Amino acid sequence: MTRTIVPIGPYHPLQEEPEFFTLTVEGETVVDIDLKLGYNHRGIEKLSEGKVYDQAIFVVERVCGICSTSHPFAYTQALEDLASVEAPPRARFIRTIIAEGERIHSHLLWLGLAGHFLGYNTVFMWSWKLREEILDVMEILSGNRNNYAMFKVGGVRRDIQSEDIPEVLRKIDSIVPTLEKLRKAIMEDPVLHARTKGIGVLSREAAVDYCAVGPTARASGVARDIRKHCSYGAYEEISWQMIVAHNGDVFDKLLVRIKELFESINIIRACLSGLPDGEIDCRVTDIPPGEGIGHIEAPRGECFHYVRSDGTNRPVRHKIRAPTYMNLPTYKSTVVGETISDAAIILAAIDPCYCCTERIAVLDDKGQKLHSGKQLLDLSRQKTEQLRARFGV
């Protein structure tokens, strides 16, 4: 059978990590996939070498717009490791609240997009509406809907006012019934099961081999969560559950994220009710020579920072590794053998940010354009419609 090359990408301004996929397809089936990265490579590691430690927090905050807390969190964690200090308890609780709020809005964003790809625009509308409530909560807590600028070495910049807590709790509680309704609607939909179950399976062995992180790994039965195992923030002091599923398909990735949403809400509630009194900053004055590692569980998985200091006010080396860096290569194992109409949702299942899919174009071997991104999205939706007809829904 003739092979056709399908280029996907390369980039979109909203995308966190732009990438260019080359799918090789035989008829409907994907037989090979290659990736090209770097379209939006901004040289932040080099940039950070020229910034003083306090400035770099704002630089890393802008590595990603969606998980804008993860990088400052990991970076301050690395510097605190370097300076052998620990943030005071109240600061650790506030950090945890911000990080979990971010996880909720990030997972809701993904959930909406997954629905959008599958032709469930109601899911898209609902989850993004719920996300607004969380962004409001973040605004109450930090003053910003995004890029919170809450972190500093040794603590946080802004305290949570006790008079704000009832409003925050009210807003968080208000999304739970709708979220529950949404969860039921998704979990009990036969078409969604047919579209996502057994699709894009990442086996446990492959997840270990690729060193996948976060929900991508946990959906494949790899019970690893930095929050659970590598105590930081307030995660040790409150009780919560690590969510693990075992099939590694798109459905389980969906399941893990939905369950994590509820878990994150519980964590925020527990943190707010148990918020200890005291300082929010331990006033780190200088960074000694040495090296430090900070890693935290971002919404997409482990975010890792390594900082080397020579005793001056700028780092000698600052290595940043975002979670998608480890999760993206797993496409090689999940997309091959699947059909092209499933490719969109499999590519989206690790939550790499969605925008490349909008820019999909299918070319034949002479470079003629066969499908636009919209047509490919339509292909995915048509499949859902066919299944709907078959299930009589």
Place this chain on the structure above:
Amino acid sequence: MLQLLKDHFPQAIVSVHDRGPKRVYLEIDAGAITEVAGHVFKELGARFNTASAVDGRNRMEILYHFTLEDINLVLSFRVFLPKTALVIASLTSVFTAAEWIEREIHEMFGIHFVGHPQLERLLLPEDWPEKVYPLRKDYEEWDPDAVRDRGV
């Protein structure tokens, strides 16, 4: 754990820097990296985080970070390479996860990984000149028209 590693690789481990209960740095012989990494990954069940290369004054350094979640420990293996021979064995034979980071270190620092299946550029654009390594300390701006914030 450390004693176990020391007993297992008496020759390979040059020195141990115990930074505390959660962080340990081990300097190892560059020739033994695949053997040591294979052992911690397969036998001890460690997860490979990433590798960080550092351009030192006299020599290049690579740190391979592993996390052992069960005991909450980040193990970092440090190897030193002389600037005249920037060659080290690739870890891709041990785990696929090393593929990207080795490509990145290759293009950013100019370190060659022997045995890598696809040692091509990962992040740098196609018009970037050969043998110009941006994360090295002696990097000099090669493009007169470029506006790059070097932060200084």
